[in-house]
Amino acid sequence: MLTNQSNSLELPKIISVDDHVIEPAHLFERWLPSKYRGRGPKPVTAGIGDLQYVGGKYRHTVDPDGQVTDWWEYEGQFFPYKRVIAAVGFDRDDMTLEGITRREMRPGCWDPAERLKDMDVNHVEASLCFPTFPRFCGQTFAEAHDKEVALACVRAYNDWMVEEWCGDSGGRLIPLCLIPLWDVDLAVAEIRRNAARGVRAVTFSEIPTCLGLPSIHSGYWDPFFAACEETGTVVNMHIGSSSQMPAASPDAPPAVQATLSFNNAMASMTDFLFSGVLVRFPQLKLAYSEGQMGWIPYALERADDVWREHRAWGGVRDLIPEPPSTYYYRQIYCCFFRDKHGIDAIETVGVDNATFETDYPHVDSTWPHTQEVAAAHVGGLRGDVAYKILRGNAIRMLGLPFDRDQRPTSATG
Structure with missing residues (x-):
């Protein structure tokens, strides 16, 4: 460990x-062009039925006698909000899969001014927020039947993200935008549209083939990666x-599933390391969110050993010229919030590759104790690290x- 000698x-x-952000009920009414609003997402308040985990997904039904819940209705499907994704402020034993309304949530979940206040009490200066109703990389719109409306929804979400959620925050709320996953040319256009107004982060699927999309090995996504590299847009997964x-x-x-969740990040990173994408696009930046980092030293050791x-x-002799x-x-950047094993191996994880998160307002969030959690992890490290x-x-x-004027020199650029 790199120690702080002064302690x-x-x-x-x-x-x-x-x-994460919980989308306000007015989002699509305000930001979706009027000609699409009748076919776009609509906020609904209704009772929620039993939740079941089926085939890797949670399935929900509306039950008039169930817990009153705020939902989105879109193309005949219903998408509820649950306590686990708006958990801050609840006791640990009350962070359940029950439904929740915005009125019951802490206002910082959906109100940007209140979010800044919650960041202030949590020792946080700036925050990058993933979507909730669109899902982590916009799968909700990718699965929609009417792709004309879905594209309008992607753009409306991005306009809300940039102009309303982040607009008055003085740069403290960092915009993270969606792409239309179903069309790489439209994705490139959306990357350029948002980069022109200062956006430098886009969310993408860790394993696109699981969504029925082409793999990163196919070359299909190369125009997207090229646009991200050219504009300095980080691909967040x-x-x-x-x-x-x-x-x-x-x-x-x-x-x-909660315990094994880091496996997704490990699988995706290995996929990228042996894909040739990072060879073809040497300035492209990838960021793995909520994947933690204690697993990285062995994953790199194994990947390098396989390469040698x-x-x-193994099919990479002519594809990957250097050790992965x-x-x-x-x-590549990793991020963590509770991972002392990763801190113990920080030299191998990479002092220039590790970033921190608070996961507000999810059940894993360290709010409002993030300062103490962070200090417990980095208190033994040198100040610059x-x-x-x-x-x-x-x-x-x-x-x-x-x-x-304070940024330390980095070994990785």
Whole structure:
């Protein structure tokens, strides 16, 4: 471990690269063009039935006698909000899969001014937020039948994200935009449209084939990766953005999926390391959200060993010219919130690759105790390393206008 010899570390304000937003009920009424509103998402308040985990997804039914819940109705499907995704402020034993209304949520879940207040009490300066109703990378719109309306919804969400959610925050709320996953040319156009107004982050699926989309090995996504590289747009991949979570026995409780969730990030990162994407696009930046980092040292060791010993029959002899870890240290960021094992191995994880998150307002969130949690992790590190992990790497990754006169020199660019 890199130790702080003075043992008196002043904890810098945190930049969280993985938080979440609960969409306000007015989003599509205000931001979707009027000609699409009749076919777009509509807010609904109704009772919720039993929740079942089937085939890697939660299925919900409306029950007039059930817990009153806020939903979205879209193309005849209903999408409820649940306590686990708006958990801040509840006791741990009350963070359940029951439905919830916005009135019952902490206002910081959906109100940007209230979010900034909650960030202030949590020692957080800036925050990057993933969507909820569209799902982590916009799967809701990718699955829609009417793709004309779905495209309008993607653009409306992005306009709301940039102009309303982030607009009056003074840069503290960092825009994270969607793409129309079903059409790579439309995706490129949306990347360029948002980059022109300063957006430097897009959310993408960790494993696109799980969504019925082409794989990253196919070359189909190369125009998207090229546009992200050219505009400096970071490709952010949240666990579960493949619309499934790792599982063992089919009847295992959800706690099994929660424990194994890092497997998605590990699988996706290995996919990218052996895909050639990072070779063809050497300035492209990938960020893994909520994947933690304690697993990374062995994953890199194994990938490098496979490259050395098995690259001929493994199909990567002519595709990957250098050990896979080379591309990780150059182009990939991980993030964590509780991972002391990863901190113990921070030199191998990469002092220039690790970032921090608070996961507000999900059940895993460290709010309002993030300062104490962060201090417990980085308190034994050198001050410059703690700075990089808690904010410096996020600033460099996203090109944020913070600390320009304080930013330490990075070994990875």
